[in-house]
Amino acid sequence: MTLLSSLNISAGYGDLLAIEDMSVDLEEGSLLGVVGPNGAGKSTLLRALMGIVALRSGRVIWRGSDIGGLPADARARLGIAMVQEGRRLFPSLSVEDNLLLGAYHASRAERRERQEEVLALFPALRDILGRTASVLSGGEQQMVAVGRALMSRPSCLLIDEPSLGLAPIIVDEIYKTLPKLLGAGVSIILVEQEVGRVLSIADLLVVLHEGRKVYEGAGTEFRERPDALAEVYLGNVSAVGGGN
Amino acid sequence: MDMLLQVLVSSVLLAAVYFLLSLGLNIILGVLDIVNFAHGAMLIVGAYATYYLYEYTGLSPWLLVFVDMIVVGGLGAILYLGYLQFTVNSPLVRMFALIGFSSVVVSSILVISGSDFRTVHLDYGTVDILGLPVRVSQIVAFGVALILGGATLFLLNYTKVGKAIRAVVDDRVSLWICGVNDKRLSLLAFTVGTALAGAAGGVLATYVTFGPDSGLSFAIIAFAVVILGGLGDLVGGALASLVVALVLTSVTVYWSSALTNTALFILVLLVLLVRPRGILGRGRV
Amino acid sequence: METRGKLRDRKYNSARQFLPIAALIGLLIMGMALLAACGGDETETADTAVETEATSAGATDETTEASENAESVDAVQVGLLEPLSGPFADNGKMARLGTEMAVEEINANGGIKSLGGAKIELVIKDTGAAAPAQVANQLQSMIEQNDLSAVIGAWASSYTLAASTVAEQAGVPMVTESFADDITGRGYKYIFKIPASAELMGEEAVAKVLELAEEVGYEITTAAVVADNTSAATVSANAAADRLVARGVDVPVREFFTPGLTEGNSLAIKVLATDPQLIFVQGALSDMALLQNAFKEQGYEGPVLGAGSGFVVHDYGKTVGEAANGAFSSAGWNWDMPGEAAKNFAEQFVAKNPEFDFPGQEAGEDYAAMYIIAQALENAGSADPQAVRDALAEIDITEGPATILASGKVSFDETGMLEDTLPVIIQWQDGKPYTVAPESIASRDPIALGQ
Numbered sequence: 001m002t003l004l005s006s007l008n009i010s011a012g013y014g015d016l017l018a019i020e021d022m023s024v025d026l027e028e029g030s031l032l033g034v035v036g037p038n039g040a041g042k043s044t045l046l047r048a049l050m051g052i053v054a055l056r057s058g059r060v061i062w063r064g065s066d067i068g069g070l071p072a073d074a075r076a077r078l079g080i081a082m083v084q085e086g087r088r089l090f091p092s093l094s095v096e097d098n099l100l101l102g103a104y105h106a107s108r109a110e111r112r113e114r115q116e117e118v119l120a121l122f123p124a125l126r127d128i129l130g131r132t133a134s135v136l137s138g139g140e141q142q143m144v145a146v147g148r149a150l151m152s153r154p155s156c157l158l159i160d161e162p163s164l165g166l167a168p169i170i171v172d173e174i175y176k177t178l179p180k181l182l183g184a185g186v187s188i189i190l191v192e193q194e195v196g197r198v199l200s201i202a203d204l205l206v207v208l209h210e211g212r213k214v215y216e217g218a219g220t221e222f223r224e225r226p227d228a229l230a231e232v233y234l235g236n237v238s239a240v241g242g243g244n
Numbered sequence: 245m246d247m248l249l250q251v252l253v254s255s256v257l258l259a260a261v262y263f264l265l266s267l268g269l270n271i272i273l274g275v276l277d278i279v280n281f282a283h284g285a286m287l288i289v290g291a292y293a294t295y296y297l298y299e300y301t302g303l304s305p306w307l308l309v310f311v312d313m314i315v316v317g318g319l320g321a322i323l324y325l326g327y328l329q330f331t332v333n334s335p336l337v338r339m340f341a342l343i344g345f346s347s348v349v350v351s352s353i354l355v356i357s358g359s360d361f362r363t364v365h366l367d368y369g370t371v372d373i374l375g376l377p378v379r380v381s382q383i384v385a386f387g388v389a390l391i392l393g394g395a396t397l398f399l400l401n402y403t404k405v406g407k408a409i410r411a412v413v414d415d416r417v418s419l420w421i422c423g424v425n426d427k428r429l430s431l432l433a434f435t436v437g438t439a440l441a442g443a444a445g446g447v448l449a450t451y452v453t454f455g456p457d458s459g460l461s462f463a464i465i466a467f468a469v470v471i472l473g474g475l476g477d478l479v480g481g482a483l484a485s486l487v488v489a490l491v492l493t494s495v496t497v498y499w500s501s502a503l504t505n506t507a508l509f510i511l512v513l514l515v516l517l518v519r520p521r522g523i524l525g526r527g528r529v
Numbered sequence: 530m531e532t533r534g535k536l537r538d539r540k541y542n543s544a545r546q547f548l549p550i551a552a553l554i555g556l557l558i559m560g561m562a563l564l565a566a567c568g569g570d571e572t573e574t575a576d577t578a579v580e581t582e583a584t585s586a587g588a589t590d591e592t593t594e595a596s597e598n599a600e601s602v603d604a605v606q607v608g609l610l611e612p613l614s615g616p617f618a619d620n621g622k623m624a625r626l627g628t629e630m631a632v633e634e635i636n637a638n639g640g641i642k643s644l645g646g647a648k649i650e651l652v653i654k655d656t657g658a659a660a661p662a663q664v665a666n667q668l669q670s671m672i673e674q675n676d677l678s679a680v681i682g683a684w685a686s687s688y689t690l691a692a693s694t695v696a697e698q699a700g701v702p703m704v705t706e707s708f709a710d711d712i713t714g715r716g717y718k719y720i721f722k723i724p725a726s727a728e729l730m731g732e733e734a735v736a737k738v739l740e741l742a743e744e745v746g747y748e749i750t751t752a753a754v755v756a757d758n759t760s761a762a763t764v765s766a767n768a769a770a771d772r773l774v775a776r777g778v779d780v781p782v783r784e785f786f787t788p789g790l791t792e793g794n795s796l797a798i799k800v801l802a803t804d805p806q807l808i809f810v811q812g813a814l815s816d817m818a819l820l821q822n823a824f825k826e827q828g829y830e831g832p833v834l835g836a837g838s839g840f841v842v843h844d845y846g847k848t849v850g851e852a853a854n855g856a857f858s859s860a861g862w863n864w865d866m867p868g869e870a871a872k873n874f875a876e877q878f879v880a881k882n883p884e885f886d887f888p889g890q891e892a893g894e895d896y897a898a899m900y901i902i903a904q905a906l907e908n909a910g911s912a913d914p915q916a917v918r919d920a921l922a923e924i925d926i927t928e929g930p931a932t933i934l935a936s937g938k939v940s941f942d943e944t945g946m947l948e949d950t951l952p953v954i955i956q957w958q959d960g961k962p963y964t965v966a967p968e969s970i971a972s973r974d975p976i977a978l979g980q
Contacts, residue, residue, distance in 0.1 A: 052417055076423035084421070090414040097407045104408060104424045152423055247802055254794045359618045361815045365850045370826050376798070377827050452791065453818035453848055461789045496795035497802075501786035502758050 002061070003028040003187050004049060004080065004156050009058030009068075011048040012211075017056070018044035019211045024189075025204075026156065031178065031188045033202030033219065035195045040208035042191040043085055046158045049189070050082045051075045077105065081154035085161045087145040091134035095125060098133055098144050102151030111151070118147040121177050139170035146174065150181070157181065157188045163197065171197070199223060250376040251497050255489040257382055260389035261447060263485035265462055266469035267396055267478070268440035274413050274476025274528070275433035278328070279335060281342035283466055284459030285349040286438050290316045290445020291454050292353060295362045298449075305364050309388055309446040316442025317435045324434040329427070346459075353456040363453040385447045392443055396436075397478055409433050413476060413528075465492075468508050472515050474527020483523050487511075604650040605641060605912045606675050607632075607902055608701075609895075610668055610682030610692060615658030616788075616813055619842045620684050620891050624706060625653065626882055627892030628681060630874075631899030631930065641903060643910040649903065656683055661691035668692040672699045678912045679704065679902045679921075681895055686712070686761055693720045702918040704902060706861060706894035708837060709761075713944040719918050721901075721941050723894045723934065724861030725950035731765065731836055733952035734859040735772045737966045737975075738807065738834055745977045747831075751779045753805040755796065755820060757812035758785040765836040769809045778807070790816045793823030800824070806831045814839040814848050821852040832857060841890040846960035853957045855976050860953045862893040862934060863964045865972040871933040887961055893933055900931040901939055935970055 005025040012018040019041035026032045034042050047053040049060055051072035060068045067075055076082075081102075089098050099118060103111045119126045122143040128136065133144065142162055149157055163171040175197055178188060192198045199205065202219035207229075222229050265287065272280045280286075290312040297308050323345060331337050370377040400406040411419050412429050419426050448454065448462060465488060473484030488508065495507045521527045609628050611621035632649045640646040652675050656664045664683055671677065672695070679702045683692045686709030696703040697717045705712060705720065708727040712720060724730070742749050752773045756766035763785055770780045781803045786796060797820065800808065808824060810817055810833055817839050824833070833856040839845060840858035849856075864875045864887040874896060878888040888896075905920035906912065926932065926939035935951040942948050954966035956975050963973040 050421060052420065071425075072417070072420035073423050073425045076421050082421045084418065088415055088418045090411040090418060092410055092414050093407060100404065101408060101411055101419070101422045101424065104404065104422055148422065247798060250798045251795070254798060258792060258794070359614065360844055361818065361848050363818060363848060363850070376794075379826050453815040455815060458789070458815065461791050465791060492791075493795040493798075496786075497799045501784055501790075501796050501799075505787060 001028050002026065003063060004189075005061045006045070006049060007059045007061060009045075009048055009060065010056040011044055011053045012056065013053070017211060018053075019048065019208075021058070022208075022211075022213050023058075024206055024213065024216075026187050026189055027203070028155075028187055029182065029185065030203040031182055031190060031201055031219075033198035033205045034189060034191045034208060035193070035198055035205065036208035036214075038193060039210075041211040042193075042208055043160050044211075045208070046082065046160050046189065046191055050080060050158055076152065079152075079155040080158065081149035081152050081156070082158040083142075083145045083149050083160060083162060085164065087138075087141040089133040089136075089141055089144055089148070092132065094130050094132055095136070095140075095144050096129040098148050099151050102148035103153075106151075114151050114153060118150055121150070121180065122147055138166050139173070142166060142170070142174055146177065150186075154186060157186050158191075159188060160191045161193060162190075163192060163194060175201070195229060199229070246375055247497065249374045251490075251493050253373050253376045253378065255486065255493045257378065257386050258489040258493065259482075259486040260386040260393070261444070262465055262469055262489055263393050263482050264389035264440070264444045264447060266466040266473070266481050266485065267393060268437040268444065269463075269466045270437075270470050270473070270476060270478055270481050271396070271400075271409075271433055271440065272437035273470060274478075275409055275437075276412075276430055277333075277335065278338050278342070278434070280437065280441075281339055282323075282346040282349065283441055284463030285346035286316050286320065286441035286459075287445040287448065287462050287466075288353065288454060288456065288459035289319060289349060290442035291449035291458070292357060292362065292445075293442065294446040294449040295364055298364050305366060305446065305450050306384060306388060309392075309443050312442040312446035313439040314442075316445065317439025320438025320441075321431065321435040323438075324431055328434070329431075350456050350459070357456070359455055361453045361455045362449070364449050366450055379451065381450050385450060388443070388447055392440065393478075393482065396440065399436075400478065405429075405432070464505070464508075468512050471512050472523055474519075474522020474524060477522050477524060477527040480522045480524040480526055487523070602644050602647045602912050604648045605644065605678050605906055606650045606652050607899070608668070608671050608675065608677045608680035608682070609651055609653045610656060610664070610671065610680060610688075611653075611684055611891075612657065612688070613653075613655035615656075617658075617684055619814070619844065620838075620889070621655070623843065623889035624681070624684060624891035624895045626878070627888065627894070627896035628899050630878060630881065630892075631896045631903070634930070635899070635903045641906045643907050644912060647906075647912070649899075649906075652677065656685075656688055661685075661687040664688040665691040665695045668695045669699070672696075672701055676912070677701050678906060678914050678917045681705070681898050681902070683707070684891065693717060696720065699914075700918070701914045702902075702905075702921050704898040704921075706891055706898065708861060713946045717945065718922075720945045721921055722946050723898055723950075724947075725935070725952045726946070727765070727836075728768075729950075730859035730861075730952040730954075731768050732772060733966065734834060734836065734857060734954050735769060735776070737954050738832055738857055739776060739778075741975055741977070742806075742832070747806065747977075749778055749806040749831075751781065751803060751805045752807040752809065753782045753784070753800045753803055754780055754809045755782070755784045755786070755800055755812075756810065757788040757816060759788060759812075761838070762811040765838075766809060766811050769811075769834070769836065773807070773809075786812075786816070788813050788816055790819050793819035793821075794827075796820060797823035797827045797829075801827050801829055805829075807834060808832075809834045809836075811835055812839060814842055814845060817845075818849045818852075821849050821856070825852040834858065837861065837890070840957075841955070841962060843885055843887070843889045845962075846957055854959070856957045857965075857975075858955055858962070860890050860955045860962070860964075862890050862897075863953050863955050863962055864888050864893065865964050866893070866933055866935060866953075867970055867972075868932060868937060870928075870930050874930065874933050897931045897934050897939070900929065901926065904929075904931065 002025045007023050008021050010020045036042050055068050059066050099115055103114050162174050199222050205219050207215040269280055269283045272278050293312045293315045294305055294308045298305050331341055366381040370379050408424055409429055412426050416426050469481055469484045469488050473481035491507055492504050495504050611624045613621040632651050636648045640648045654671050681704050683689045686707050689705045689707035689712055693703050697719045702719045706723050708724055710726045710728055713722050754766045754770040756762040770783050773780050782800055835858040841860045846853045875888055905917050905924055909916040909920040931939050935953050936949045940948045951967055955962040956965045964971050965975040
């Protein structure tokens with residue numbers, strides 16, 4: 001069953017249209033990978049799904065109903081959570097308070113329980129709960145950002161470039177949690193510029209370029225034929241270059 | 245030496261009131277990015293509320309401070325809900341809107357109450373603190389300022405709503421994706437900020453003589469405290485209150501009372517240049 | 530169409546960058562506004578609505594029986610230029626109430642009989658807190674737009690000095706309640722001054738306080754002088770200080786503060802550090818309230834002395850509270866002047882204006898001023914300002930409402946000073962100012978000092 005989808009959406013900033021006529025579908029319990037070069041519109045797609053960027057046209061469908069007109073906070077309350085590019089924690093608040101705000105509407109006991117779940121997922125956070133977010137390392141910040149998103153017990157998690165600027169060993173750490181989340185019933189849309197890691201876990205892969213969806217295929221397809229991906233990528237890159 | 249002690253005692257007492265004066269301004273600035281140019285008007289509405297309620301009910305002015313919070317906070321909520329939230333989110337537009345609102349308030353007071361100066365006379369006598377006879381009501385004012393200042397800091401640092409209010413300052417978008425409606429928080433912050441201005445006005449009413457225009461002098465002090473302390477930094481504001489009180493008092497005592505404002509402005513200009521983030525360097529720029 | 534999130538984001542950033550600048554701009558604007566509001570000489574255009582009040586009290590019974598050379602006119606216009614708003618509004622309003630009361634009485638009693646029962650029509654203009662030069666312009670346009678036979682005003686010395694020049698040039702007689710001595714010292718022919726000379730009043734006030742101190746054995750060796758830094762207050766404070774020094778009193782502190790004090794403690798610390806036995810204070814009511822209370826709280830029990838202005842405002846006692854008790858000041862007039870006329874006026878004023886329990890200084894002065902002008906019109910038999918001026922110069926009133934003044938009679942010397950004026954010295958006792966000197970007009974004994 002389709003959990004979240006965009007139907008022919010366009011969105012952008014000012015005069016710039018960042019994504020055009022884009023349709024993607026996230027099946028329940030699956031991981032949708034979204035890849036593409038810089039400026040392809042990956043982040044805008046996530047922001048449009050979340051409601052941070054308004055739609056110029058098209059619709060966003062959540063469990064069969066149109067949520068395109070809902071503001072971001074209302075969508076969050078429906079069960080959509082997001083880990084933004086650059087983590088974007090609340091820098092003046094402690095790690096614990098950052099997590100707390102992720103479960104703003106939950107009861108105190110419920111929050112405690114969820115926090116324990118997050119700490120089980122990222123044991124490293126337990127020792128730094130009292131630390132101010134602004135002094136954390138990039139890896140720690142990313143864990144808090146994912147943790148904060150999970151505090152709302154979302155059914156859908158949008159993750160924007162989690163590997164950006166992090167050491168590979170830490171990225172591994174983050175990626176290790178994704179199958180666990182899928183196992184716990186969280187559907188995921190994962191945006192990355194770097195294809196490799198996404199490819200390894202994506203059920204469905206979407207390739208964006210210049211604000212449009214240029215390719216869509218099952219993750220297995222690419223895993224079996226790695227060169228297919230290169231074709232998709234290179235084909236479009238050369239198209240951009242204007243040559244034939 | 246004797247005089248120095250007196251200056252210190254007087255400054256510390258004043259500092260608490262200055263801190264209270266600046267609290268509401270600081271919160272509204274920090275959370276909403278709104279420079280509340282109506283702060284002086286809100287102060288004076290609080291002062292008049294205490295004056296009239298005291299005249300007609302005879303309740304303790306210290307109790308009335310809390311009534312002022314409801315009255316002025318309510319006024320702030322109405323202003324925000326009925327007007328401000330519909331204005332373009334531009335500091336300039338809101339500056340002029342609030343200056344306009346402030347003029348409306350001041351001239352309304354003039355129409356309703358006239359230009360007469362008012363004061364709430366509290367004769368609780370004086371006590372001697374380190375050689376300075378201090379009015380008991382001033383000590384109570386000090387206490388009220390500390391309680392309200394402490395309560396505000398507690399609210400912001402130790403409650404869920406307070407943390408969310410601080411999160412609005414940090415990153416509004418992140419708060420949305422946490423499922424939190426920032427509009428309600430903004431309204432709350434504006435209401436709390438104006439309520440604190442009302443409380444400050446109520447405290448002022450108990451020991452100064454005021455007229456419809458008097459809000460201005462106190463708003464200037466509040467602005468100076470906020471700039472010195474760092475925009476949005478309440479702890480810095482507490483420290484800045486003491487600095488401002490010390491500067492104003494010692495310039496008067498050791499130099500000339502005609503130069504107090506000049507000294508204050510020079511201090512503000514220097515701080516903006518050297519420590520634009522305030523004394524503790526934690527304010528926003 | 531800009532997207533919602535981005536719109537917020539962007540504006541938000543620019544707002545942040547703008548904040549300190551906005552805060553500073555705000556601070557500066559407020560600072561300037563404050564200075565403008567308080568610095569007496571600053572410009573602040575006031576609402577200059579000209580209110581014309583044709584007081585139509587009752588029809589005239591005594592119909593025109595004009596003498597041959599008299600003109601017959603329906604109404605005579607008299608200007609009233611006073612600070613009805615701004616920092617001196619309390620004083621200006623008193624002036625207006627007194628003047629209006631006189632106009633009503635005069636009109637009800639048949640107007641100016643030599644002009645065929647012409648009614649007096651008051652042309653009122655509010656100076657607000659304008660600069661003196663503007664007040665001169667205000668009078669200029671008042672004169673141009675109306676047919677004024679005379680004008681009353683303009684309370685503040687600086688206003689009166691500026692306005693009287695206009696009156697002189699236009700040839701319209703001006704009767705003033707202003708204190709300043711320069712007003713009559715300039716060889717002007719069209720200015721007539723009701724209160725005693727400021728010099729005389731200041732001298733008498735200091736003399737009275739020192740004399741009283743001596744009587745009760747309260748030694749005054751050191752005095753402090755505190756005033757706001759507006760020109761009027763500075764002048765009277767320096768004059769008081771000089772007088773004290775001339776009498777052998779040490780005045781180590783002359784402190785001039787910017788009006789609009791936010792607290793009085795620090796000034797009190799400074800002033801009381803010199804251990805004065807007498808403090809001269811001059812300034813706006815709100816500032817004096819702060820200061821006098823701070824003096825009292827910090828243990829000062831000696832006398833406080835002022836020179837008119839805030840000290841004779843009706844609300845002084847109420848506003849300053851207990852610390853007001855015993856304060857001395859000079860005044861141009863006080864409500865407890867001897868004589869039937871004064872008693873009647875005070876009673877009727879309070880009956881008419883129940884919000885006041887006694888008429889203020891300006892109410893009495895301008896009530897008399899209006900009657901003096903009416904008498905001049907009567908004597909002149911003409912509404913022509915020149916004729917009114919000549920009649921004023923020759924006037925000699927010994928009975929009737931105009932005698933409520935301290936002198937008990939009205940005539941002007943060649944400079945325009947009221948002759949035989951007395952400096953009225955008042956002391957606040959139980960919330961009211963009582964005349965305590967000179968003895969001929971005193972209604973109460975002064976409260977002893979140091980109590």
